[in-house]
Amino acid sequence: MGEPEVDDVGFDPKAELLEQWNGHRNLTLRVARAFPPDKLCTYAPVGPLRTFGAMLDEIARIEQAYMRGLAEDRWSYDPQDPPAPADAAAAVAFVEEAHAYTRSVWDRLPADMLLAPRKDPFFFGDAKRPYDWLVYCVENEIHHRGQGYIYLRELGVEPPPFYVR
């Protein structure tokens, strides 16, 4: 049986990636806001696990670094500078701001640039194209958000449903 050409099925990887990311960010914010504010940047069950606030900082910092590079050709990533937000409101705000920036520049990223193989400026790993770097950002967000679900349960809080985006 013949398979169609890719263009027959009308798959737009750039548009689909942003839509997925938007949905995941909505859920991540819902999880962050479900934490008792005094626990978001203080609770971790055991060392060396980080707080969910520190994970949010990582999520936003990586997104910001890639997107600023892709949109403005300004490439820098420093996990410590500026320092991570120290309270819940600031941690949530950072995650919101990083994604608001992504949405604001998305339309001007050329789709072919996202899919052209290129060396990752910050990390190692298998991500070969800017598209893959950003997929990795989303996967890293899902990974850590799942960890936030455990923290919430350990704190006696019911997490939001996973399938709602």
Next chain:
Amino acid sequence: MGEPEVDDVGFDPKAELLEQWNGHRNLTLRVARAFPPDKLCTYAPVGPLRTFGAMLDEIARIEQAYMRGLAEDRWSYDPQDPPAPADAAAAVAFVEEAHAYTRSVWDRLPADMLLAPRKDPFFFGDAKRPYDWLVYCVENEIHHRGQGYIYLRELGVEPPPFYVR
């Protein structure tokens, strides 16, 4: 600046999805095998959290149900029948078998069928095409595997690196 047509960039969503899934399954198996065998199907930090063995069962069961439906038009999903594997070796084997089946039938799934909108036979949610159902399977796997990382740390075990697939 003009954006290229999708076919210009040569993105094959079907091939990319399987490649992602293979990589994630490799890591999931690495996480499962990192558990002390007597803890995989017994340890959960607090109710109503499930064991990582129960999460593996869900991951494999959903994959099996979708893939059997798509490949053989046999549609059934029952979270209790057959019962979940009761020990670590059987839980790991189920996750391996489910994905071996996926790989064995993948080539004969038409790409246009994966991308044609269709009602999800089992669950609700936003997944509109078989492609989206399977993306959801992978995301659910990342989510629960992240939770497995927390369990491992709580059991005093260092988890495998997230970026290695």
